[in-house]
Amino acid sequence: MSTTTVAGDLASFTRQALAGLRMLLAFTLVLGLGYPLVVTGISQLAVPWQANGSLVRADGSHVDRRGGDVVGSALIGQGFEGEQWFHPRPSAAGEGYDTLSSGGSNLGPLNPGLVTAIDERRAAVAAEDGVDPADVPADALTASASGLDPHISPQYAAIQVARVAQARGLSDDVVAGLVAEHTAGRDLGVLGEPRVNVLELNLALAALGGADADGTQGSAAD
Amino acid sequence: MTTQTWAAVAQVLVLVAALAAVHVPLGAYLARVYTTPNHLPVERAWYRAVRVDPDAEQRWNVYLLSVLGFSLMSVLFLYALGRLQAYLPWNLGFTGLDPAGAWNTAVSFATNTDWQWYSGEAATGHLLQMAGFAVQNFVSASVGLAVAIALVRGFARSGTDARIGNFWTDLTRGVTRILLPFSFVAALVLVASGVIQNLDPHTAISTVEGATQHLLGGPVASQEAIKDLGTNGGGFFNANSAHPFENPTPFTDLFEIFLLLVIPFTLPRTFGIMVGDRRQGWAILGVMASLWAAALVLTTWAELAGPGAAPQAAGAAMEGKETRFGLAASALFAVSTTATSTGSVNSMHDSFTAPGGGVLLFNILLGEVAPGGVGAGLYGMLVLAVVAVFVAGLMVGRTPEYLGKKIGQREMTLVALYVLTTPAIVLVGTGLSVVLSPGIAGIQEAGPHGLTEVLYAFASAGNNNGSAFAGLTTGTPYYDTLLGVAMLLGRFVPIALVLALAGRLASQTSVPPSAGTLPTHQPLFVGLVAAVALVVVGLTFIPVLSLGPVVESLS
Incomplete structure (x- = not known):
C-alpha cells in the first residue's frame, strides 16, 4: 500500500470520526437529557406515586413524595x-x-x-x-x-x-x-x-x- | 398438567400472539424507514446541524470507517464521563470510575454488550446513567440495525460499485423513527406500572421494625425501555430486571420480554421485503423461532423439574428467582435475554439448574442468532445461511448461490473468518483466565462450575451479550481489561467482515435462479441452517462444554 493511500485513509477516518463526534454530542443532548427529562416530567405529573417509588406510610396509606412518615416502598x-x-x-x-x-x-x-x-x-x-x-x-x-x-x-x-x-x-x-x-x-x-x-x-x-x-x-x- | 404448567404455556402463547400481531406491519414499517428517500423535517435540521450529507451513498469501506469513527468517539466520550463522574451534576456523591473499570464500561456500552462489573446503586450517578449509558443504549442498537440493513442491501442491490447506503442516515433514522418513539411509549407504560422515574438521590428511612433502608431514586423507566428494546441489558441497578424498581410485576416482566424480542423477530420480515421475496424472510424467521422455542422448552423443563442438590433440598429451583415471576417466567426471560444478546436478567443465571444454565450458555455460544440482538441477530443468521448454502453446494458440486448472488471464494473467506472470530475470542480468553493467577483469583466455585463461570463471562463478552454467571469476581483490573478487549473485538471484527461481504454482494450482478438452484425458502433449508448453526457451535465448543456444564450435570 502506498503512503498516499495510507494518508488518504487516515484523513478519511479523521473526517468520519469528527462527524461521529458531532453526532454523538447532538445525540447526548436529545437522548441523554431531553428524553429522560421529558419522561420524568410527564411521569411526575401523571403518576407521581408510581414514579417516586410506590411509597407507603405506617398506616398503609400511599404518599406521592418522600417525607418523615414514609416507612418503605410497596415494591421493595x-x-x-x-x-x-x-x-x-x-x-x-x-x-x-x-x-x-x-x-x-x-x-x-x-x-x-x-x-x-x-x-x-x-x-x-x-x-x-x-x-x-x-x-x-x-x-x-x-x-x-x-x-x-x-x-x-x-x-x-x-x-x-x-x-x-x-x-x-x-x-x-x-x-x-x-x-x-x-x-x-x-x-x-x-x-x-x-x-x-x-x-x-x-x-x-x-x-x-x-x-x-x-x-x-x-x-x-x- | 398442573396449574403452574398451564400458566407457563399460556404466558408463552400471550407473548407469541403479541409478537405475531405486530410482525407484518412493523416489518413493513422498518423496511420503509431504511428505503424511503424522504427525510423528516426534523431530520433535515439534524443533518444540517451536524453537517453530514444524508443522501451521499457510501462504499462499504467508507461505511465501515463511519461505524468505527462513531464508535471510537463513543468509547472515548463514555470513558471520560466515567472518569470525571466526581465533577458531574447528579453524581449522588459517587467518585469517578477507576481506569480499568471506566475502559470496561465504555467499551461495554458502546458495543451493545452492557457487561457490568459495577453495581449501579453503589457506583453510578444519574447523569452518567442518562447521558452516558442510555445514549449508548440507543445508538449502539441503531448501529447494529444499520449494519444489518447494509448487508440486506448488499443482497438486494445488483451491480453497484459496492455502495451500501449512508451510515449517518441509517444511524439517525434508527433513532428518530424507531428506537426513540417506541421507547418513549414503553417508558410511560413502565412507569405507570411502578417503575420509578425521578431524579432523587438515595436517602435513608427507618423501616417498620426500625432498621435503616435507603429509598432509591433515578430516571429508571426511560432507561429500562431502551435497555430492553435495544437488546442492551445494562441494568440501572445491580439486580437488573430482577429489581422491583426495574420490573415490578409479572405484567411488566412479559412486556420487557416482548420489548427485547420484538425488533429481532421482526427484522426477517424487513429482510424479506427488501430482497423482494417475503418467503426468504419466513425461512429466516423459521430458523430463529425453532432454535428459540427449543431452548425455551429445555430450560423451562429443567427449572420446573429442579434437578441438583440445592433445588432438591429446597423443593424447587427458587434460589436466585423472584416470587412474583416464579420458575416459568424466569426461564422465559432467561432464554429470551441470552438468545438476543441482551444480557438483562430477571433471575440469577448462576443459580439455575445445571441443564437450564447449560442451555443459556449454549444460547450465547450459538452467536445469538435466535433471534439475536437488534440487527446483530439478522446479520449473524444471514452469515449462517450463506454457510448452509455453501455446504449444500458442496454436496451437489455446484457453485452455491443465495438470493441470486454467487458465493465464491472471496465471499466464503469473509464468512469463514466471521464464524471463527468469536469462538477464538471466547476460547483464548477462557484459556488464559484458567491458567493466569489473576484469572484464577476471580473464580468463586471450584471444579466444573468455576470453569463454567469463566466460559460464560468470555462467551458473554465476546458475543456482546453482557449477562453474567455472576459468581465470577470481575471488577478487577485483569478481568475489566481483558473482557473489554473481548467485547471490542467481538463487536467490530464481525461488523467489518459483514460490511466487506455486503460490499462484495452489492457489486455482483444478480443471477436468475436456475433449475439447479437450491430453494432457500423451504422447510428443508430452515432445517439445514439450524443444523449448520448447531454443528458449528458443537464442533467449536463441545470440549470446553464437556469439562464445564456437562460434567456438572452428570455429577
Whole structure:
C-alpha cells in the first residue's frame, strides 16, 4: 500500500470520526437529557406515586413524595424478624434487604454450602412456625434474585398464620382473612405466580392493633 | 398438567400472539424507514446541524470507517464521563470510575454488550446513567440495525460499485423513527406500572421494625425501555430486571420480554421485503423461532423439574428467582435475554439448574442468532445461511448461490473468518483466565462450575451479550481489561467482515435462479441452517462444554 493511500485513509477516518463526534454530542443532548427529562416530567405529573417509588406510610396509606412518615416502598421488601410479623424470604442483599446492595447469592445448584443453608433454614422455619419441615415451601428457604423480593408465596404465608395470630392475640381466622385480602393471583390470569406482599400485609396487621412496631403488646390485644 | 404448567404455556402463547400481531406491519414499517428517500423535517435540521450529507451513498469501506469513527468517539466520550463522574451534576456523591473499570464500561456500552462489573446503586450517578449509558443504549442498537440493513442491501442491490447506503442516515433514522418513539411509549407504560422515574438521590428511612433502608431514586423507566428494546441489558441497578424498581410485576416482566424480542423477530420480515421475496424472510424467521422455542422448552423443563442438590433440598429451583415471576417466567426471560444478546436478567443465571444454565450458555455460544440482538441477530443468521448454502453446494458440486448472488471464494473467506472470530475470542480468553493467577483469583466455585463461570463471562463478552454467571469476581483490573478487549473485538471484527461481504454482494450482478438452484425458502433449508448453526457451535465448543456444564450435570 502506498503512503498516499495510507494518508488518504487516515484523513478519511479523521473526517468520519469528527462527524461521529458531532453526532454523538447532538445525540447526548436529545437522548441523554431531553428524553429522560421529558419522561420524568410527564411521569411526575401523571403518576407521581408510581414514579417516586410506590411509597407507603405506617398506616398503609400511599404518599406521592418522600417525607418523615414514609416507612418503605410497596415494591421493595424489608426485613421482619419479630414473631408478630410475617417474615419475608432470605435475602442476599448486603446484610439482608439492603437496597444499596441488590442481588442474589449466585450460588450454584450443587453448592454444598447452599444445600446446608437450605437444610438449616428448613429446620429453623419449621421450629418457629410449629409446622412439619416438609410443609415449608421453597421460597422460604431460598434467597431471591434481587435480595429485595417484596413477596412470599401464599404457602409460606399460610404456615406463618398461627404464629402471628398467637403473638398478636388474634384469631387464626382474622389473620388468614388478611392474608387472603393481600394475596394477588397471576396477572391476567396466566402471568407470573400468586403472591403475598409482606410489607402491605404487615402494615394491615399493625392497623388491626394487635401489636405495635416495637413488638410490645398493644391495647387492642388485651 | 398442573396449574403452574398451564400458566407457563399460556404466558408463552400471550407473548407469541403479541409478537405475531405486530410482525407484518412493523416489518413493513422498518423496511420503509431504511428505503424511503424522504427525510423528516426534523431530520433535515439534524443533518444540517451536524453537517453530514444524508443522501451521499457510501462504499462499504467508507461505511465501515463511519461505524468505527462513531464508535471510537463513543468509547472515548463514555470513558471520560466515567472518569470525571466526581465533577458531574447528579453524581449522588459517587467518585469517578477507576481506569480499568471506566475502559470496561465504555467499551461495554458502546458495543451493545452492557457487561457490568459495577453495581449501579453503589457506583453510578444519574447523569452518567442518562447521558452516558442510555445514549449508548440507543445508538449502539441503531448501529447494529444499520449494519444489518447494509448487508440486506448488499443482497438486494445488483451491480453497484459496492455502495451500501449512508451510515449517518441509517444511524439517525434508527433513532428518530424507531428506537426513540417506541421507547418513549414503553417508558410511560413502565412507569405507570411502578417503575420509578425521578431524579432523587438515595436517602435513608427507618423501616417498620426500625432498621435503616435507603429509598432509591433515578430516571429508571426511560432507561429500562431502551435497555430492553435495544437488546442492551445494562441494568440501572445491580439486580437488573430482577429489581422491583426495574420490573415490578409479572405484567411488566412479559412486556420487557416482548420489548427485547420484538425488533429481532421482526427484522426477517424487513429482510424479506427488501430482497423482494417475503418467503426468504419466513425461512429466516423459521430458523430463529425453532432454535428459540427449543431452548425455551429445555430450560423451562429443567427449572420446573429442579434437578441438583440445592433445588432438591429446597423443593424447587427458587434460589436466585423472584416470587412474583416464579420458575416459568424466569426461564422465559432467561432464554429470551441470552438468545438476543441482551444480557438483562430477571433471575440469577448462576443459580439455575445445571441443564437450564447449560442451555443459556449454549444460547450465547450459538452467536445469538435466535433471534439475536437488534440487527446483530439478522446479520449473524444471514452469515449462517450463506454457510448452509455453501455446504449444500458442496454436496451437489455446484457453485452455491443465495438470493441470486454467487458465493465464491472471496465471499466464503469473509464468512469463514466471521464464524471463527468469536469462538477464538471466547476460547483464548477462557484459556488464559484458567491458567493466569489473576484469572484464577476471580473464580468463586471450584471444579466444573468455576470453569463454567469463566466460559460464560468470555462467551458473554465476546458475543456482546453482557449477562453474567455472576459468581465470577470481575471488577478487577485483569478481568475489566481483558473482557473489554473481548467485547471490542467481538463487536467490530464481525461488523467489518459483514460490511466487506455486503460490499462484495452489492457489486455482483444478480443471477436468475436456475433449475439447479437450491430453494432457500423451504422447510428443508430452515432445517439445514439450524443444523449448520448447531454443528458449528458443537464442533467449536463441545470440549470446553464437556469439562464445564456437562460434567456438572452428570455429577
